[in-house]
Amino acid sequence: METFTFAPPYELPSWPFVPPPELQSTSAGRHPIVIVGAGPAGLTLACDLASRGVRAVLLDEDDTVGVRGASSRGICYAQKSLEIFARLGIYERIAEKGITWSFGRTFSGDTEVYNFNLKTDSVSVQPPFINLQQFYIEWFLVDRIHELGLTDLRWKNRVTQVTPLADGVRLTVETPAGSYNIEADHLIDATGANSPIRTQLGIEAHPSRSTDRWCITDVRFKKPLPVERWTWVDAPFNEGRAVWQHLMGDGVWRIDYQMPEDCDTAYISKPEVAGARLREQLGPGVEFEFVWIGPYGYRDHLLDNFRHGRILFIGDSAHVVSPFGARGGNSGIQDAANLGWKLALVTQGLADDVLLDTYDAERRPAAAENLRVTSRSARFLAPRSPAEHTMRRAVVALAQRYPFARALVNTGRMSVANDYPAAAHLPAGAKTVQNLPLRWRDGTPTTIAQLLAEGTQCLGLWFAPTRAQASTATDLDASLPLRLVAVGGESGLPALQPDDVLARHLDNPAPGTLCIVRPDAYRGALLNDPTPASIAAALRTALAHR
Structure with missing residues (x-):
């Protein structure tokens, strides 16, 4: 039987216990x-x-x-x-x-069903994942x-x-x-x-608990694999069950194997059993060492x-x-x-x-x-009925030929920034504002995140305001947490260079429009004809003022 080796364990930092001052006091801090x-x-x-x-x-x-x-x-x-x-x-x-990545492949058996590139819809400085x-x-x-x-x-x-x-x-x-x-x-x-x-x-x-069982295998290979997210709906090397394959830091691959619902979790986590799964997937000649093996069920x-x-x-x-x-x-x-x-x-x-x-x-x-x-x-x-199994087989078969079916292949819809529903403080709901790269008028680079990092305040992106419009901003209540920045125009306000990508990202606002971006980079309001009164009202609404 083949002997499998483990990499040296990680040395995690630790921090000392420091007696808190309340230990020396009879009253609660x-x-x-x-x-x-x-x-x-x-x-x-x-x-x-x-x-x-x-x-x-x-x-x-x-x-x-x-x-x-x-x-x-x-x-x-x-x-x-x-x-x-x-x-x-x-x-x-x-x-x-x-490990930065945006490209993924999905397989059924030995056949690639489809692939995707998450970067195509992104305008952020940061990558999709x-x-x-x-x-x-x-x-x-x-x-x-x-x-x-x-x-x-x-x-x-x-x-x-x-x-x-x-x-x-x-x-x-x-x-x-x-x-x-x-x-x-x-x-x-x-x-x-x-x-x-x-x-x-x-x-x-x-709470609810699934009967689905998985085994994580963290492993380091001597020869690198492609830096892509690969998933199998029904991997032939895992008895027709699902598999995920991701590269992480330190050259460590995480491979998740779906297991039988009634599996013995201690058994499936044994190095010789996990090693046999890897051999079935990658062949006898691939050199590797384990970093960590462990089972999980989810709830x-x-x-x-x-x-x-x-x-x-x-x-x-x-x-x-x-x-x-x-x-x-x-x-x-x-x-x-x-x-x-x-x-x-x-x-x-x-x-x-x-x-x-x-x-x-x-x-x-x-x-x-x-x-x-x-x-x-x-x-x-993990289909729960014959009908669900039949539906999955049909979707996978159609996805190999028809684009409409690829959207139905579901090995995990990747995390996105959630939209927020309409509410009293968000009459129009809210979508995230990505961290676009921008430039000040003098060419100095900045980003949305940098603009929001300077204090706890909303960011007012005012598109090409006139000098007369901007002058009314002096009438705003100084206690309102708002920083006004012009995007183009000759207003006298601190100004960013006009940016077509930013404009498209914010639905192409007309000149004079003010977009209020909250401190968490969500759109708080869009004002087409802003006045001091309407700006203050929009801020008070966004801040849920009574």
Whole structure:
């Protein structure tokens, strides 16, 4: 029997436990924002707040990133998440370490059914996807949080009790040096799918668990494979079941094999069994070493409300979806970006607390859409009836010849930035504004993300305003969080060069039109004939002012 080798284990960073000041006090310390959970969502939120000059306490029961054993877990980071990381200052590290890709192939048996290139619809500086092991993302976020210096990041601090108060939340925290109490104006639960806070408060998550089983095989090959996403609907080398193949950082490939529903998870994870699968796929002459092997089954859940008084839920504590299309971790990162600027404005006294209700109004529909999309992928990949099997065979056969059928082949609809539905604060709904490259009038380069990184304020892109129009801006309420920038024209405002791509991206606004872009790079309003009164009204609506 062939002997398979493992690469040396990753050496993950660890950070020391520092006794918090509350251990020396008989009274609970009070903080505006406490975040529990240092995963991607919690760390993104803490980093986002720090970038806006807002202090927070972040509690985590561990002292490192990732999980013990350094499995790959989340690996695909979508363009919207990468744009958020660009604004937060860690994108360059991610791009340098990760694998940029946009091209994918889908196979049925030995036949390529279709391929796609996600770059064709993108105008962003960031690519459609970068693959990188999740622990690197968390590592980079921790480093950036330390650089910004405003977050009290407390390792080995486990929350054991949460008590809602009339004006906040009280937490009991256990540490290696004893327990203490802490109070928060707002508590953010980012503790993940098995949230102890959600469980303690008795909040129903409506979970469901799939019988579908998979085995992750992280492996490094001596000879590189093509840097493309390959998926098989029914791989002949995996007994007619699905397979995913992705390259990650450090030359490590992640290959996910769909397993029988009644499989023995310990058996399928044995090196000799995983090695036999790889040999069946790649042949006897391919040289490789294992990095990590592990089984998984998936489940989903969705809270009825993401806000419960002074407690808000983000990431997996609020919603879990099947892992098809990278819609889980990316959604949590985007939850954090949606909530960060709203918490900042409320904490700084620039918006009413009701603005936090819009977090639920926007991100819960996004999670529901991701749940709907991933559930369809799960049914396609694991048909539950003879009729579903027949339908899948027909779709795959037609897709080889007819373009209309290719859209029906569903190995996971890749994560996109969710649109937000119409609401009182968003009368027309909202779509994301991609991170376009732009230039100031003098030729200095900038981007949408850079423009939004300079303070917590909306960005008013005013297309070719006249000097008379721009002069009325002096009558705007100075307390409104808005930065006006002209796009072309001779208005006297700070001006960007005219840009046809930007104009098309924003639906070709006529001269004089003002597009208000929110701090999370979503379109807040489009004003065709802006006046100080209409601009102020649009901002107050977007900020949910009563």
